[in-house]
Amino acid sequence: MNEGLGVLDIPRFDAALEDFFSRMFEDILAGRVTLESVLLVVAFFGAFAGLTTLAFVFSKQPKEVMLEKPITWITGYGQIMDLLDAAVAQRSKVRVSFHRDLGAARSSDGTLLEAGKDGLVLEMSSIRAINPAWVGRTLELSFRLRMPDNPKLLSTFSFIAEITGYEQLPDEVLLLKLSRPLRLELNQNRMHLRVEPPDKYVRTFRLWAEDHMPRRADLHDPDHWGEPTYSWTYGEENEVKLVNISGGGVRVEIAPAALRTVDNKITVNQHYYAQLTVAAPDFSGFATHYVTLRVLKCFDDCDSRSKLSLGMAFATVGVPNDPPLTGLRWRSVNRDFGVREIDDWAYELHLELYRNKGIA
Structure with missing residues (x-):
């Protein structure tokens, strides 16, 4: 040890370490059992066992699971x-x-x-x-x-x-x-694959104009939204009809009676909250979606009281906090991908209609 610098004398340390290992290997080769030789053997096999265990553990880590097949x-x-x-x-x-x-x-x-x-x-x-x-x-x-x-x-x-x-x-x-x-x-591009769903697949479709919502409505709880501005229920006389739908949005038609009686000025960029319940293409169940929509286009005069169709894009989608529904978390809709759940449903319905109707 150098007293002035307080550092280890490297050449002397290397020589001592080399002498230590030389003596241990000589003991092992000569068959002599010493503390040093036992420690060396235990350390070697311990390291081998440890590495083997780590390799086994990491090989069992869960890997990404591939979907059985793409939906396309x-x-x-x-x-x-x-x-x-x-x-x-x-x-x-x-x-x-x-x-x-x-x-x-x-x-x-x-x-x-x-x-x-x-x-x-x-x-x-x-x-x-x-x-x-x-x-x-x-x-x-x-x-x-x-x-x-x-x-x-x-x-x-x-x-x-x-x-x-x-x-x-x-x-x-x-x-x-x-x-x-x-x-x-x-x-x-499935986001632009629009399907015209027969009435039986649309069980309920309700629209709330944003400026018609109750003043203190909790936008995270549909039970607080009040009466819808326009409503559709399968099998009843309705104020609105879902003409077509894709992962990116919908085209709707407002009934003439609703245009004349509902006090709602429709404009481009107007926002709506919506609740949509649809049947699975094979009628094995139903799914309810909560979304907000922005009016992109009036296919007729926006002020018309006799005929009006609207092109509307999904802006946000409401995700239930926990089942059963105790509230919604709103997240933005990616314009390139749309609402995945609605996109998948539209695509599956597209194929179901093809199989049942044949070729037009």
């Missing part, structure tokens, strides 16, 4: 065949390209001629000849359909299939035979 996937055999049959009936153009895992290629267009349980037949009018080596390769395909609930909107579906064979017709038309896809995927 359509995997039911009946639904897949209905959509493919619709593509045949509507003579939808099919965009075809090689799967990127096998190398990029320019896209070509074709027409789906047949869709059955054994596979698909695709007419490739833009390709005059085929390389036999294409058989067994994977294609990415997409097509667009007009759905019955919104025939003005084209929905895009994509899938992956394998070339199982081909036929070259005398007039140089090429037919590709493809495997039946195991799933279709809806590629449309």
Whole structure:
């Protein structure tokens, strides 16, 4: 030890440490049992056991659980065949390209001629000849359909299939035979996928104009909101109708009688509180949503007393504090994603209506 500086003499410490370990290894090799050799063996195996235990514990930590499948996937055999049959009936153009895992290629267009349980037949009018080596390769395909609930909107579906064979017709038309896809995927931006729900799916829909709320109303408790400005109840004569809905908002129509009798000046950017109860697409249950809405557009004259439809966007969504409902916590709605629960319901209803109604 250097007395003046109060620091350890490093060379002497290294030499002492080296001498200590040398003596212990000599004792172990010679079979002599000493305190130092016992401590070394215990320390070695203790460290090994500790590291093994830590590795086991961390390997058991919960990992992120993946959803069984994205909601945009359509995997039911009946639904897949209905959509493919619709593509045949509507003579939808099919965009075809090689799967990127096998190398990029320019896209070509074709027409789906047949869709059955054994596979698909695709007419490739833009390709005059085929390389036999294409058989067994994977294609990415997409097509667009007009759905019955919104025939003005084209929905895009994509899938992956394998070339199982081909036929070259005398007039140089090429037919590709493809495997039946195991799933279709809806590629449309679902926030803008608007569905027109039949009346039976909308059980109640109530709107409270913000400036009509009771003066001291607790905005976190719907029981304190008073009588709604406009109300809809399934099976009754109503003041408002939900025309269509998406994850981003709604279009509503105010009944002429309500326009004449309700003292409410409707303006763009006006805010409303709303309570919406809807039936599950398969009628397995009901869900109630609390939202606030902002008027984006009057499709008619905002001051009309005979006909008025409003485009309204979701601004906030009320989340129950604890079940049973004891109050709401309001959170802002992301404009890009909308209200997820309503978005999912609209998408599932979209598919249910398609399956039940067929193609428009």
